[in-house]
Structures are given as structure tokens and as C-alpha cells.
Amino acid sequence: MNLTMPMKKLISRFLTLTAATVTITALIGCASGTPVSGFVFSDVQGPVNATGALRGNLHGEACAASYLSLIALGDASISAAAKAGGVNQISHVDHTWTNVLGLYAQYCTHVWGSKGGPSPSSMPMKVPSPSAPVQVPAPAPTPAAAPTSL
Secondary structure, three states, X not given: OOOOHHHXXXXXXXXXXXXXXXXXXXHHXXXXXXXXXXXXXXXXXXXXXXXXXXXXXXXXXXXXEXXXXXXXXXXXXXXXXXXXXXXXXXXXXXXXXXXXXXXXXXXXXXXXXXXXOOOOOOOOOOOOOOOOOOOOOOOOOOOOOOOOOX
16 A cells, blocks of 8 residues: 555554543543542542431541552442441541552542441441432411401
8 A cells, every 4th residue: 555645644643642542541531530630649538428426436448449440459338448447337438539640549438437326237328319309398378367347
């Protein structure tokens, strides 16, 4: 196949742009899991949920990690973190996220609480929906005033 010089340049530019796009996508998109993610390095914390329970002195942690954005292992669930810390009554849950160039990423769930209450495996934790509409009861109707004669 005989290609002209402008066609060779066009193909070369296309291949270079495609390779750059694939590389950037792999480094940024595959190892992101939080609303805030740095391209080179991330080390952030954030809330997950809070309950009405008093803050306990027990803390449990459960983590999952990703290697080279190819392999991900671990159990970062709330129940695994509660079990690791011996927490039966959860007061609040946070998470931490670390990412280094997409080569290594770690997501950890942190659970705080106390021993009181049911065990975490016997009762599922229900996370309230932030967009659930609030039902406000309508006011009771007032009786109509009887007409008065003059």
C-alpha cells in the first residue's frame, strides 16, 4: 500500500491521540471512587451515614484495594468494619480514600459505635434516602361560622 506523506502524518497523529486518550482515561477514570479525586495523589475522608445512637468508643475498619487498576480485592462493607471493631450499635460511618496515580488505590470504611444493641449481622442497617419527601399532615378544617341575623 502506497500512502502519501500527508496521509502518514494523519495516521500518526490519530494513533498518538488515541494512545494518549487511553492512557489518561486509565489513570484518571479507573481508580476513582469519590467525588474528589486528584490526578497524581488523593488522600480524602468523607461521611457516609450517621444514626441517632450516642457516639461509642469502639472503632472498626474494613478496606478494599486496587492494584494497577487491574485487580481489586477486599471487603470494605459496613458490616465487615463493625465486626472488625466489635461494634453492635453503630453511631456513624465514614470513609477514607487513597489513590496514587491509579497504580494503587484503597477505600476504607470506618464504623464508630458501642457494644450495646443488636449485633450488626442480625439487623440490616437501613440508610435513609436524602431525597425522600417529608409528609406534613394537613391542618384540620375549622367549622364554618353560623350566619348571624341582625
